[in-house]
Amino acid sequence: MDKKILKNITVLYVEDEEEVRVNTSKILQLTVHTLYEATNGYEALQIFNQFPDDIDLVITDINMPKMSGLSLIEKIHESKPEIPCIITTAYNELEFLHRAINLGVTGFVLKPLDLYKLIDACIRAAAPIVLKKELIQKNEQLTKLNHELEEKVALRTQELEILANTDPLTGISNRRSFFNKAEKLLNQNSSEHIFAAMLDIDKFKTLNDTFGHAFGDIVLKKLTSYIQDSLNTEDIFGRMGGEEFAILSICNNQDEFMDKMEGMRKGIETIDFYHENTKVNVTISFGVAHKEDDESIDSLLARADDALYEAKDTGRNKIIFRSRV
Numbered sequence: 001m002d003k004k005i006l007k008n009i010t011v012l013y014v015e016d017e018e019e020v021r022v023n024t025s026k027i028l029q030l031t032v033h034t035l036y037e038a039t040n041g042y043e044a045l046q047i048f049n050q051f052p053d054d055i056d057l058v059i060t061d062i063n064m065p066k067m068s069g070l071s072l073i074e075k076i077h078e079s080k081p082e083i084p085c086i087i088t089t090a091y092n093e094l095e096f097l098h099r100a101i102n103l104g105v106t107g108f109v110l111k112p113l114d115l116y117k118l119i120d121a122c123i124r125a126a127a128p129i130v131l132k133k134e135l136i137q138k139n140e141q142l143t144k145l146n147h148e149l150e151e152k153v154a155l156r157t158q159e160l161e162i163l164a165n166t167d168p169l170t171g172i173s174n175r176r177s178f179f180n181k182a183e184k185l186l187n188q189n190s191s192e193h194i195f196a197a198m199l200d201i202d203k204f205k206t207l208n209d210t211f212g213h214a215f216g217d218i219v220l221k222k223l224t225s226y227i228q229d230s231l232n233t234e235d236i237f238g239r240m241g242g243e244e245f246a247i248l249s250i251c252n253n254q255d256e257f258m259d260k261m262e263g264m265r266k267g268i269e270t271i272d273f274y275h276e277n278t279k280v281n282v283t284i285s286f287g288v289a290h291k292e293d294d295e296s297i298d299s300l301l302a303r304a305d306d307a308l309y310e311a312k313d314t315g316r317n318k319i320i321f322r323s324r325v
Contacts, residue, residue, distance in 0.1 A: 041067025
């Protein structure tokens with residue numbers, strides 16, 4: 001296995017013999033990512049306690065002042081039992097080897113040190129460490145990627161939801177969205193006075209034929225914006241198709257709602273449109289109805305639609321209220 005893997009690990013090296021420590025450290029500094037040095041077990045334990053998450057591998061002599069290498073390993077394994085440890089020692093007595101094995105020592109290198117053997121022992125000990133780090137890194141990358149994908153999916157879902165519920169020309173609710181909101185309004189406000197209005201731009205086909213569809217689109221967008229600004233935030237406003245729109249609103253009584261629609265009708269009359277040098281004005285007809293206690297949204301809008309047709313058949317640019325028969 002290539003010693004390049006050692007470039008990814010941090011080593012704590014413990015040796016009380018200065019000459020051995022200095023010479024070995026020179027090689028280790030060129031081989032590993034980071035090297036911490038200590039002259040005895042006690043000093044090494046202090047370093048480990050300061051950087052417990054950084055140190056990946058411990059290389060220690062056995063016979064040292066203040067704290068032996070085996071006692072150091074025992075202390076380290078109390079808090080981090082998975083950390084690999086390599087012993088460098090002149091002792092080869094059975095009692096030391098048995099204790100080292102019981103402590104989970106990863107490797108042994110006898111003194112005088114053969115640096116090639118030491119590096120080889122480090123490589124063998126580092127292999128699972130590097131693999132674990134790579135797996136953690138890959139998992140973090142996958143988690144990040146998954147999070148990014150979830151955000152993109154959520155954003156795209158939101159965009160699709162908006163597209164599915166919005167009229168692309170005017171930006172208001174389309175027919176589908178209007179009916180969904182209307183059902184919620186009726187379910188949540190069964191005891192309130194709910195009024196409906198169906199609106200239709202008068203002679204819109206003539207306007208399109210005379211000035212073109214692009215001008216017709218301008219009229220639709222501007223009128224829609226005006227109506228939207230004239231409504232309360234709780235009101236429901238949607239485009240039913242073509243030049244036909246619908247409004248649902250909660251008002252205290254019929255007069256309040258009729259005044260609201262009348263103000264809108266008069267305001268629309270004053271809006272000036274220009275096609276080249278020609279000033280154009282448009283009007284809108286309204287059909288209005290009040291929801292009865294047991295009435296569905298379809299029935300309510302059907303009555304308002306009947307009133308709208310009456311308004312258009314009797315001169316346009318007016319508001320007709322239709323009671324339930």
